[in-house]
Amino acid sequence: MRHLNADALSALARREPEAVAYFREHLGTSCDTCEQFLATHSGPDVLDGQVDALLLGMGPVAKQDAPLDEVGLARVRRGLRQGRPDTRRWGLIAGAIAASVLAVVLVPRLRAPTPDTDTDTEWNGVKGPSGNIALELAVVARAADGGLRRLDSESPVEDADVLLLRYHATEAGTALLFQQRAGQGPELLGRFPLEAGTHDLEGPQGLAGVSLEGESGPVTLWLVGATGGQEPTPEAVRDVLVGGSSAWEQSRLAVTRFDVSVGSGQNPR
Amino acid sequence: MGSSEGLTEWVLRASRGEASAYSELYRRSRPMVARLVAGFAPLDPDEVEDVIQETFVRAFRALPRLKEVGAFEAWLLSIARNRARTRLERKSSTRRLEDDVADPEPDTVPHIPEALQLERDIEVVRRLIAELPEGEEKRTVQLFYIEGELSAREIAEKLGVGKSAVTMRLERFRSRIKRELLRRVLAGRWE
Numbered sequence: 001m002r003h004l005n006a007d008a009l010s011a012l013a014r015r016e017p018e019a020v021a022y023f024r025e026h027l028g029t030s031c032d033t034c035e036q037f038l039a040t041h042s043g044p045d046v047l048d049g050q051v052d053a054l055l056l057g058m059g060p061v062a063k064q065d066a067p068l069d070e071v072g073l074a075r076v077r078r079g080l081r082q083g084r085p086d087t088r089r090w091g092l093i094a095g096a097i098a099a100s101v102l103a104v105v106l107v108p109r110l111r112a113p114t115p116d117t118d119t120d121t122e123w124n125g126v127k128g129p130s131g132n133i134a135l136e137l138a139v140v141a142r143a144a145d146g147g148l149r150r151l152d153s154e155s156p157v158e159d160a161d162v163l164l165l166r167y168h169a170t171e172a173g174t175a176l177l178f179q180q181r182a183g184q185g186p187e188l189l190g191r192f193p194l195e196a197g198t199h200d201l202e203g204p205q206g207l208a209g210v211s212l213e214g215e216s217g218p219v220t221l222w223l224v225g226a227t228g229g230q231e232p233t234p235e236a237v238r239d240v241l242v243g244g245s246s247a248w249e250q251s252r253l254a255v256t257r258f259d260v261s262v263g264s265g266q267n268p269r
Numbered sequence: 270m271g272s273s274e275g276l277t278e279w280v281l282r283a284s285r286g287e288a289s290a291y292s293e294l295y296r297r298s299r300p301m302v303a304r305l306v307a308g309f310a311p312l313d314p315d316e317v318e319d320v321i322q323e324t325f326v327r328a329f330r331a332l333p334r335l336k337e338v339g340a341f342e343a344w345l346l347s348i349a350r351n352r353a354r355t356r357l358e359r360k361s362s363t364r365r366l367e368d369d370v371a372d373p374e375p376d377t378v379p380h381i382p383e384a385l386q387l388e389r390d391i392e393v394v395r396r397l398i399a400e401l402p403e404g405e406e407k408r409t410v411q412l413f414y415i416e417g418e419l420s421a422r423e424i425a426e427k428l429g430v431g432k433s434a435v436t437m438r439l440e441r442f443r444s445r446i447k448r449e450l451l452r453r454v455l456a457g458r459w460e
Contacts, residue, residue, distance in 0.1 A: 012455065020455050027452035030445070038451070039444035046373050047454065048350050049343030051447045054390050056304050056346075059417020068296040072321065076295060079326035 002026070003033040006041070013044035070234045074188040133194070135175070135225040135254035136168040142209065157260045159216065162209040165201040167223060169194045169254075174231045177201070178222040178241065179210060186222055186241045188234045194225055215262045225254040280338040283329070291329055298342070299325075302349045308413060308439050309353045310421035310432035311360065320356050324349040327372060335375040348372045393449055401442070405430070409438040 002008065002022065011019035027034060042048055139151045144160040151157065167175070173194045178186035189210065192203050201208045201223070210221060224237050230252055232240075240253060276297060282290035299321065306312065306320045328345050335344060351372050398415070401407040405428065412424050413435075419427065425435040 012451075024452060024455040027448050027455070031448070035441075035444040035448050038447045039440050042347065042351060042371070043373070044451075045377075046340055046343040046347045047447065047451060049340075049345065049347035049373075051443060051450055052305050052346040052350060053301070053342055054394060054450070055414050055443060055446060056301055056417075058391065058394060058414045059304070066296060066300055068292060069299055072299065072318070073292060073295050075318075075322045076325040076329065079322055080329060 003031065004037040009041065009044055070188055071190055074190075074234075078187070132252070133169060133171040133173050133225050133227045133254045135170075135194075135223060135256050137221075137223050137256040137258055138166045138168075139221070139258050139260075140164045140166070151258075151260065153257075154259045154261065157212060157262055159212045159214065159262050159264055162211050163221065163260070164209045165221070165223065166198065167194065167201055167225075167256075168198040169196055169225060171227050172196050173225050173227040175201070175223050175225040176232075176234060176237050177208070177210075178224065178237070180220040180222065180241075181215070182218045186220075186238050188238075212260075212262050216264065217262060219260050219262055221258045221260075223256045223258075225256075226252065276341050277338050280332070280335070280341045284333050284335065284338070286333075294329075294341075295325060298345055301342070302345065304417070305346055305349050306353050307420035307422075308436060309357055310425050310436045311357060312353065316356055316360070320349065320352045323352050327352070331372075331375045344373055344375065390450070390453075393453075394446055397442075397445055397449070406438045406442065409435055410442045413439055414442075 003026075004023065008019060008023065012023060140148050140163070141151050141155075141157050141161040142148055142164055143158070148164075151163075157163070165177070169175075171194075175192045175194050177189045177192060179189050180186040190203055190208065192201055192208065212219065222241055224232075224241070226232055232253060237253065240255065276294065279290045279293045279297070283294055302321055302324055303317070306317050306324075309317075309320075312320065324345065328348050332341075335341060394414075398407065398410055401410065408428065409424055412419055412427070413421060421435045421439060422432055425432045428435070
């Protein structure tokens with residue numbers, strides 16, 4: 001008795017009449033050997049995908065208007081640009097950082113509150129008279145050898161560095177982290193919860209760092225905060241960032257930016 | 270299968286380079302890809318996200334070469350399964366790192382006729398589930414494929430069994446379905 005193996009599967013993929021005729025009969029009854037082979041080998045063609053589509057289609061009907069996973073899509077876009085999807089995890093990596101290194105909190109830019117937001121009665125559920133959030137950002141570079149150094153904005157960094165972020169927020173809320181290269185639009189890296197006070201930027205996977213692998217030249221990090229219940233969409237934030245300082249003023253967002261200049265390992269420490 | 274119909278337009282537009290079409294394809298396809306990967310219980314949440322990301326990166330990169338746009342969903346899910354298997358096998362060190370489960374070449378994916386037999390296929394699956402002896406495997410299959418809410422990890426916790434055991438049960442059942450569908454393919458049901 002013959003069972004499925006790599007040769008047989010190739011023959012079936014080529015629609016060889018003898019193989020087709022034999023296995024059409026053989027597979028008509030349960031065969032542990034063939035099923036074991038099918039479980040551990042792909043194909044023929046996209047049969048695996050058809051099987052999975054059928055099986056997954058047995059469950060509850062999925063929502064047709066499922067919301068777009070912006071963060072996931074940003075990861076995919078990033079992976080498409082990099083060409084090596086296995087080598088980086090969206091540029092966001094887990095890392096350890098000594099909080100003491102970040103004792104000095106930098107304040108690159110802050111959004112000033114506007115009169116409108118101060119009197120808006122729809123802004124509920126947040127602390128403070130206006131519900132505004134103020135956000136400050138500090139950045140530390142972790143070198144390939146594990147060494148840490150605090151950065152000033154516009155500092156030179158190396159493409160092997162990982163940028164670790166620490167923030168100070170006056171309110172709890174949510175922040176979106178964007179990266180922007182010269183001449184390009186802001187690219188979403190992730191969404192992070194904010195707690196009032198000074199904390200490392202941390203997501204579900206742990207402390208967040210931004211890998212600079214593959215980058216060169218000016219790179220800007222944007223950390224954009226909003227209080228709970230006022231979380232903007234990434235598109236809305238992009239519009240604000242592209243709109244410049246006047247757009248920041250009109251938004252209810254706390255916009256901070258941090259600029260670095262990425263070299264290829266030749267920058268002085 | 271059936272849901273591929275709604276994707277065809279977006280696949281065509283994406284293959285022409287429309288960036289918004291890729292977003293729409295991602296929005297529509299991600300839940301099913303995520304559900305498939307959720308069947309691999311030994312993968313932790315980070316690994317699941319990596320697999321999903323890698324699946325779409327590979328698919329989107331190769332999409333312009335996909336000749337049969339109606340096969341997009343099956344092709345995408347084939348890639349997702351291969352990526353999940355590769356990640357799982359690397360994790361368990363049963364393969365050398367450089368080994369990789371090859372994805373179906375997009376320019377050789379065959380035409381998949383409209384799912385005229387979909388109802389029959391569903392009946393086949395229902396029959397095979399009904400024929401399973403009462404027990405843990407049947408319960409696992411029902412929880413994952415029929416009720417469709419819990420991940421394999423969550424099912425393992427619910428049933429109080431190991432993560433690998435749940436995935437093995439799902440894979441064993443799936444191999445029966447694959448055998449049956451292959452037999453039907455060979456019998457000419459898609460010819």
